[in-house]
């Protein structure tokens with residue numbers, strides 16, 4: 001295990017210096033020199049364009065070493081200083097695993113001026129919060145986040161490391177797992193500890209939900225997993241809980257990052273966030289045209305739901321691709337999925353079948369979606385949906401006046 | 404410029420109900436299932452070929468898989484790939500995502516001088532979306548995932564990356580690896596002629612001996628994760644069928660919707 005500078009290849013360009021998040025590499029007399037505190041995070045190797053740096057991080061510890069890895073770590077995903085709801089879900093799941101193992105639960109928080117979030121992480125179950133706070137960490141960028149987290153793994157040696165299966169988690173976790181050479185299980189819907197071995201049993205749907213698989217990482221650490229949003233229960237916060245904050249000093253240079261986010265365009269339309277929504281109202285070809293989609297949107301608005309769509313709706317340009325549910329769209333697992341004018345082709349079903357409750361509104365009682373619906377409503381959506389909106393609004397009014 | 408597109412042959416999802424698993428290894432027995440090119444990889448192929456048409460890039464399709472994965476490569480050739488390479492060897496069998504990327508990285512290094520690697524967002528069978536980022540790490544190049552727009556300008560790419568609450572514009576110097584989402588383009592349908600030309604092309608097969616990789620990185624032994632149990636979840640069955648006047652239906656639905664919401 002170590003880091004080696006291949007002096008013949010080193011040109012003294014200093015790219016490694018800019019790349020190192022911890023200021024642990026210097027260029028002296030045109031050659032790179034690694035300092036004592038090197039965490040073997042690999043950022044310099046990524047930055048080097050001349051193959052002059054080799055980081056050797058052999059994965060396979062002897063089984064005797066596995067016991068040195070302790071604790072459950074959770075990646076505390078935040079955007080613009082706000083914790084993602086899946087972070088709280090991960091803390092709930094992580095707390096349970098940590099208690100089973102009799103070990104600590106830690107949250108790893110990266111960002112720019114995000115210190116204020118730490119108490120909330122503790123209130124939701126973390127014993128420790130590792131905090132890397134730096135302007136360059138304000139936006140999620142793969143390289144800087146992967147470098148800092150590699151250092152966290154090398155230094156604190158967690159046994160389990162969990163991430164949300166979000167676009168961030170699914171970008172970051174595999175990069176990291178590959179760097180530290182360990183196993184990663186994708187998109188888990190259940191996590192347990194195996195009684196005899198203390199190993200993490202990671203259960204996930206694959207093949208579009210047609211099968212479930214339980215996966216173990218027996219001989220490598222940490223045992224890493226991404227966890228599907230909306231599945232694990234959020235814990236009730238306890239503001240009286242005590243925890244510890246541990247700063248991770250970093251000195252990142254934005255110039256060291258190769259794939260740079262140069263612009264962020266927020267879609268303030270919440271209805272597109274179908275993966276985290278508790279209710280999704282989805283429309284299909286039965287809507288006939290883009291204007292009619294208003295029917296779906298008004299129901300979604302009344303329920304505070306996100307808006308989903310089948311593929312023909314997206315391919316005809318009635319809704320943007322980001323609303324598509326299914327095999328070539330998104331997989332959602334809301335509490336309630338309401339399918340209106342959707343036949344329920346297998347490519348659609350794989351994206352929504354694990355919803356807690358499915359309501360289908362369709363003219364055709366024999367449509368496949370009706371066979372899997374908890375409530376199969378036989379009717380014309382253009383009549384039923386507006387009636388439903390009316391009914392919901394009037395009940396809400398009554399409810400309010402009752403208070 | 405040289406573009407490598409990593410593609411995977413996958414079972415046709417509509418046929419998946421029929422598949423079986425090996426009771427001992429938990430691995431899936433694929434024999435007999437109709438196979439297709441992973442739909443997301445079609446978008447990756449289309450993207451590569453459309454840039455080739457504009458800039459004269461060279462496009463190479465690569466897959467790791469059983470001998471019959473050749474069919475998926477023929478489709479790539481018919482879409483316009485210049486070359487297709489099949490990585491096939493018993494030693495690759497049982498690879499998890501990390502082991503898959505060791506093999507793919509070995510092949511990409513052997514091809515050499517690759518500027519851009521394209522992958523699909525995910526494969527519709529394994530569904531992990533892990534191969535792209537792991538491969539980029541293995542090759543020590545940056546990655547950009549969930550890309551819905553890609554612009555090549557000289558040595559740089561500018562991409563649009565889809566995230567939950569909008570999108571990001573990410574710029575990067577080549578070499579780099581990009582994974583693409585469905586919205587990026589509309590894949591061409593190969594013509595009869597292009598298909599028959601593709602069938603005549605030779606597809607080299609590389610095995611473990613052809614790649615410079617330590618043997619303990621490959622296949623089952625090189626995989627940190629192990630599938631220990633596979634089962635078919637109970638399929639959902641129909642609950643209540645509601646019929647009647649729209650206003651009646653609306654009342655019943657409102658009941659259902661408001662109750663879970665209140666607690």
Ligand SMILES: Cc1cc2nc3c(=O)[nH]c(=O)nc-3n(C[C@H](O)[C@H](O)[C@H](O)COP(=O)(O)OP(=O)(O)OC[C@H]3O[C@@H](n4cnc5c(N)ncnc54)[C@H](O)[C@@H]3O)c2cc1C
Nearest residue numbers: 284285286310311326327328329341342343345348363381
């Ligand atoms: C490789 C591949 C990938 C695919 N990926 C996806 C994917 O990710 N997502 C996806 O959704 N599809 C996907 N598809 C397409 C899929 O096979 C179906 O074609 C599609 O899901 C059908 O969409 P639909 O249900 O909206 O339309 P249809 O199948 O046309 O169904 C319309 C339904 O609306 C009902 N209806 C009509 N009018 C009314 C009314 N007034 N009131 C009530 N009901 C009414 C009809 O009875 C019918 O059941 C994919 C296909 C392939 C080959």
Ligand SMILES: Cc1cc2nc3c(=O)[nH]c(=O)nc-3n(C[C@H](O)[C@H](O)[C@H](O)COP(=O)(O)OP(=O)(O)OC[C@H]3O[C@@H](n4cnc5c(N)ncnc54)[C@H](O)[C@@H]3O)c2cc1C
Nearest residue numbers: 185186409467499500522523525526529530531532533534
């Ligand atoms: C039920 C089940 C569950 C599994 N779960 C996991 C898991 O959680 N973690 C894990 O590490 N492994 C897992 N595996 C193993 C995994 O499916 C294989 O390693 C597979 O070869 C790659 O993963 P994927 O299909 O998820 O591809 P993805 O990572 O989803 O594929 C993304 C892209 O990478 C490229 N690509 C993928 N495979 C190939 C290939 N063979 N050749 C060329 N390009 C390719 C394509 O461009 C594709 O679009 C599982 C296997 C099974 C049977």
